[in-house]
Amino acid sequence: xxxxxxxxxxxxxxxxxxxxxxxxxxxxxxxxxxxxxxxxxxxxxxxxxxxxxxxxxxxxxxxxxxxxxxxxxxxxxxxxxxxxxxxxxxxxxxxxxxxxxxxxxxxxxxxxxxxxxxxxxxxxxxxxxxxxxxxxxxxxxxxxxxxxxxxxxxxxxxxxxxxxxxxxxxxxxxxxxxxxxxxxxxxxxxxxxxxxxxxxxxxxxxxxxxxxxxxxxxxxxxxxxxxxxxxxxxxxxxxxxxxxxxxxxxxxxxxxxxxxxxxxxxxxxxxxxxxxxxxxxxxxxxxxxxxxxxxxxxxxxxxxxxxxxxxxxxxxxxxxxxxxxxxxxxxxxxxxxxxxxxxxxxxxxxxxxxxxxxxxxxxxxxxxxxxxxxxxxxxxxxxxxxxxxxxxxxxxxxxxxxxxxxxxxxxxxxxxxxxxxxx
Numbered sequence: 001x002x003x004x005x006x007x008x009x010x011x012x013x014x015x016x017x018x019x020x021x022x023x024x025x026x027x028x029x030x031x032x033x034x035x036x037x038x039x040x041x042x043x044x045x046x047x048x049x050x051x052x053x054x055x056x057x058x059x060x061x062x063x064x065x066x067x068x069x070x071x072x073x074x075x076x077x078x079x080x081x082x083x084x085x086x087x088x089x090x091x092x093x094x095x096x097x098x099x100x101x102x103x104x105x106x107x108x109x110x111x112x113x114x115x116x117x118x119x120x121x122x123x124x125x126x127x128x129x130x131x132x133x134x135x136x137x138x139x140x141x142x143x144x145x146x147x148x149x150x151x152x153x154x155x156x157x158x159x160x161x162x163x164x165x166x167x168x169x170x171x172x173x174x175x176x177x178x179x180x181x182x183x184x185x186x187x188x189x190x191x192x193x194x195x196x197x198x199x200x201x202x203x204x205x206x207x208x209x210x211x212x213x214x215x216x217x218x219x220x221x222x223x224x225x226x227x228x229x230x231x232x233x234x235x236x237x238x239x240x241x242x243x244x245x246x247x248x249x250x251x252x253x254x255x256x257x258x259x260x261x262x263x264x265x266x267x268x269x270x271x272x273x274x275x276x277x278x279x280x281x282x283x284x285x286x287x288x289x290x291x292x293x294x295x296x297x298x299x300x301x302x303x304x305x306x307x308x309x310x311x312x313x314x315x316x317x318x319x320x321x322x323x324x325x326x327x328x329x330x331x332x333x334x335x336x337x338x339x340x341x342x343x344x345x346x347x348x349x350x351x352x353x354x355x356x357x358x359x360x361x362x363x364x365x366x367x368x369x370x371x372x373x374x375x376x377x378x379x380x381x382x383x384x385x386x387x388x389x390x391x392x393x394x395x396x397x398x399x400x401x402x403x404x405x406x407x408x409x410x411x412x413x414x415x416x417x418x419x420x421x422x423x
Contacts, residue, residue, distance in 0.1 A: 006030065010151045014158040019166050020044070023158045024053045030151070031132065039112070041131035043069070043077055044159065050081055050129060062110055074100030077129045080117035084126060086149065087117040091137050114138040118149060120156035127159050168239060183211050188224050189291065189300075190413040192387035194395055198237070198359070198406050206234025206241035206284060207357045207406040208249055214262050214290075224293040228256060228264075231355035231410050232286030233309070244282055248331075251275075252288065264288040264305040265342035268328075273337045283332045285309035287355050291347070291412060298349045300414045305342040307331045310358050313376065315383040317350035317416070321376045350416040352383050352390070359405030360398050371398060387411045 010030060017023045024042050031040050039062055043050040052067045071078050076099065080087040089095050091113055096104055107115070114134040120127045130152045140148070183191050193209045209232075213225040230252065234245040248271070255270040256262055268288055275282045289304035289312070304312065308330030311323045326343045329335060347353070361371035375398060382393050391409045399407055 006147055007150055010154040014154045017158045017162060020053055020159070020162040021056045023162045024055055025057060027155060028055055028058065037132045038135040039110070039133040041133070042128065043131060044128040045081060045126060050078060075103045076115050076117045077131050080119050080129045081126065084119055086119065088140060089115045111135045116140055116148065118152040120152060120159055122156055122160040127156055127163070130155055180208060181210070184213050188293070188415055189227060190387050192391055192411050194391040194409040196395055196399055196407040206236055206245035207359065207408040208232055208245050209408050209410040210249055210253070211410065226290055226292045227412070228290055229355065229410060229412055230286060230288045231357060231408055232284060233357045234284040244280060247280060248282060262290060263342060264290055264303055265340040268305050268307055268340040269338065272331065272340070275331065275333050276336045281333060285330045287312055298417050300347045302345045302347050302353060303342055305340045307340070310356060310361065313354040313379055314345065314347065315352040315379050316348060319380050319383065321380045347414050349414055351414050353412045354379055355410045357406065357408045359407040360409065362405065374398065387413055
């Protein structure tokens with residue numbers, strides 16, 4: 001009955017796994033009836049090495065050891081990998097006789113006496129090894145060995161699926177990271193950004209930030225360049241969201257630079273028009289803003305257009321924080337072309353503009369308004385510090401515990417009046 005129950009649980013539990021950590025977690029809980037092993041290890045092949053998949057929840061003494069073994073190491077697990085067969089070591093004497101001193105020392109430290117290593121076969125290749133260890137001598141009979149071998153087949157299927165999913169997630173994260181380009185260098189404004197991924201590694205968001213200078217006008221050498229900043233969030237948590245985010249980001253850049261005098265509302269209107277006719281299933285929110293130095297004062301002018309995004313914040317040098325609540329509807333292909341509006345505000349020297357995505361303030365079971373109030377208080381209290389530190393403090397306070405969604409923060413501070421110009 002124990003053997004039948006193990007196979008039934010393996011077929012049910014492992015069919016629902018997602019990433020490799022999830023597989024490792026379920027494997028740990030799977031072998032509780034058959035022979036009661038003291039430890040079950042999962043090792044995954046990568047070129048000429050075996051990598052032990054660490055348990056994400058339980059700190060076992062095995063997990064504190066080296067997690068990587070070269071395939072030519074004198075261990076039972078690596079022999080199973082090299083020879084592509086099950087390897088059984090009944091006791092310490094057999095281990096000493098057949099394996100290297102490093103393996104003997106490792107097994108002694110862990111208190112293992114008997115080990116069975118089973119190769120994990122995928123549809124096209126050998127994926128790794130399942131190591132089942134007992135702290136006392138254990139006889140593995142024919143029925144138990146057949147059961148464990150069959151269970152390893154279910155585990156191999158789950159590992160193969162997890163590796164495929166993890167690879168896709170990795171590609172999506174690389175794509176997302178590629179979209180988060182370096183911030184522009186400037187001698188005038190201070191600018192900083194922070195990106196924090198969701199706690200769930202398998203959630204790929206469409207959050208992004210962008211910042212770039214506008215082209216210099218002809219015959220204007222030495223003039224301070226205007227700055228465009230954007231923060232957006234494409235709906236979804238998968239490869240599709242990351243891909244659409246990249247498309248929208250590029251389209252918005254093009255729309256901005258193709259429509260002098262570079263109005264944020266005009267650029268968003270052009271983006272809406274393009275999304276309404278192109279086969280791109282766009283849905284999301286963003287703030288698109290422009291900062292211009294004034295000709296006759298040290299102030300800067302902020303011009304922005306908000307497509308359904310959380311309200312930007314402006315902190316004045318005296319610590320007062322203002323929410324820029326004006327906004328239009330979100331971006332969605334089904335809404336068709338939309339004439340966007342824009343708004344302006346003068347920023348005094350030393351003012352700080354903060355843009356962010358909803359992952360910072362939106363949590364299941366929590367009041368979003370209360371989180372925004374806390375954000376305002378944090379910006380008011382710490383907003384005079386260097387921007388990198390400001391964003392770290394905000395991120396640490398509002399994303400603890402780890403965020404359920406991706407978080408993007410972008411801050412820009414206008415230059416303070418030089419000491420020599422103060423009265």
